[in-house]
Amino acid sequence: MRQIFVTKPLLFDYFAGQVTALQRSQIEEWALDPSNEEFFYLCLHEWELSRPMYQANLPEGIERFHKQLEMPSLANEQPTEAIEKRQLKNKWWNWGIQLTAASFLLISLVTLWLYQEQIFTKTYTTNYGQTQSFTLEDGSKVSLNANSSLSVPRFGFGSSTRTVFLKGEADFSVVHTKDDKRFLVKTGASFDVEVLGTEFTVLAREDQSKVVLTKGKVNIQYRSKNQRPQLFTMKPGDLVSLTDKGNMEVKKVLHPENYSAWKNNRFVFDKTNLKEIVTLLQNNYGIRAQIEDKELLDYSLSGSFQARNAEELLTALSEILPVSIQQKDKQVIFKSIH
Numbered sequence: 001m002r003q004i005f006v007t008k009p010l011l012f013d014y015f016a017g018q019v020t021a022l023q024r025s026q027i028e029e030w031a032l033d034p035s036n037e038e039f040f041y042l043c044l045h046e047w048e049l050s051r052p053m054y055q056a057n058l059p060e061g062i063e064r065f066h067k068q069l070e071m072p073s074l075a076n077e078q079p080t081e082a083i084e085k086r087q088l089k090n091k092w093w094n095w096g097i098q099l100t101a102a103s104f105l106l107i108s109l110v111t112l113w114l115y116q117e118q119i120f121t122k123t124y125t126t127n128y129g130q131t132q133s134f135t136l137e138d139g140s141k142v143s144l145n146a147n148s149s150l151s152v153p154r155f156g157f158g159s160s161t162r163t164v165f166l167k168g169e170a171d172f173s174v175v176h177t178k179d180d181k182r183f184l185v186k187t188g189a190s191f192d193v194e195v196l197g198t199e200f201t202v203l204a205r206e207d208q209s210k211v212v213l214t215k216g217k218v219n220i221q222y223r224s225k226n227q228r229p230q231l232f233t234m235k236p237g238d239l240v241s242l243t244d245k246g247n248m249e250v251k252k253v254l255h256p257e258n259y260s261a262w263k264n265n266r267f268v269f270d271k272t273n274l275k276e277i278v279t280l281l282q283n284n285y286g287i288r289a290q291i292e293d294k295e296l297l298d299y300s301l302s303g304s305f306q307a308r309n310a311e312e313l314l315t316a317l318s319e320i321l322p323v324s325i326q327q328k329d330k331q332v333i334f335k336s337i338h
Contacts, residue, residue, distance in 0.1 A: 006030050011043040038122060038154075125149040126168075128286040129309055131263065138162060138175060140183065143263045145169035146284040168283075171201045171260040174216075191222035191242055200234075201260045205283055209242040212259040222248055258304075265308045269301045274334065277301065277317065285310040286330055293336040296323060 006027060013019050014027050031040050126132050126144050133143045138158030144150055148168020153161055158177075163184045174183045176197030185193040187204035191211075198216020203209065211220060213234045220232045220240055232248060234240060237256055241249045253259075258268035262284075269277075274296050278289040287310055291297060299321055307313035314332065318325045326333045 006036070008043050011040065015044060042154075120154055121151045122154050123149055123151045129284065131265075133263070136164075138177065138183075140175050141173040143171040143260065145171075145262050147286065166202055166204055168205060169201070169203045169262075171199075171263060173199045191220055194219040194221060201256075207279060208283075210259075211238075211240045212253065212256045213238050214256045214260075220248070261304070265306060267305045267307060267313065269303055269305070271300045271302055273297065273300045274321070274323075278334075281310065281313075281332065285313075287332055288330060289332040289334060291334045293334075296334055296336055299323075 010019070010023070011027070014024065019027065030036055124132060124134060124142075124144055126146050126148050128147050130146055131144060133141070135141050136152060136157065140162075142150060145168060148166070148170060150167075150170055151165040153163070158181075162177075162181055163186060165186050167188055170185075172183075172185065172195075174195050174197050180196060183195045183197075185195075185202055187193075187202065187209070191204075191209060193200065193202055193211055195216065195218040198218055199214040200216070200218055201210075201212045201214070203211070211218070211234065213236055215236050217236075218234050220234060221229060222232065222242060223229045230248075232240065232250070234250075237252050237254070239251050239253045239256070239259075241251075243249060255268075258270075261268045267280075274291060278291065281287040281289050301317075301320065303320075305313065305316045307316060314325055314327060317323070322337045324335045324337055326335065
């Protein structure tokens, strides 16, 4: 079957119910492709704005009807029964118009509620083992680490708002605006990052929450348990970590840029224990690892390693650490070499 070329006029006809069954089927198949979502919902938004709902004016209609009845040429010639039928017909006609308008409004509101996130928000996502770099409308640059997502408002970003929502890990290079508009990174964790212009890395996963500042200045708004929201101002080289109990820990690092080395398929370890490496494998590659021997938990690793995928990283680990690694699909077992 030959695929049609989907254009804005064709989508407008689709929204109005003026396409053939074949066209409807092909458009709905085309809309399932994530790369077409933004164009589809932008056209839907424009189509709805260009077609305001019909509002029936019942009092005005009744007044026109009474004036028609007062005309001698009509009122004197029509029998009473005919007039009553006409009145009943007009009554049901007005009710029908109002019912149609109300139904259309209800359908539009339900559609808007169901697809509000897709309509008003653009979301960048990465799969396991995948990174992505892009530039936002305000000129800020973002690198998104594996298994992460960043949601950005479709309308008004850079002018009325500069708030984004992060799940996972991302590195930001934020531009400064003439009106000093703040850039806010909101997370699902118990902290947000507020900045005017700087470079920093944010890690906001279920098991880890960290912020590393490379240059500039940012404010960390964090919420610990049973306490009011607090504010902490970071300086370049600061590494802020949030513990499971919601407490904040701050330490200085000599090379903050190492925490975003994943942008170049590079891993930098600094006395990193095997438990942390297991967490990295789970978060970045979806690999579940099992450590059979408890003494392996005391092993730590330092150095820089180039790895384009999980297999290359596991190979490097097996060559450096005194362990054997058994892998089957997405399962890995670490064993001591005695």
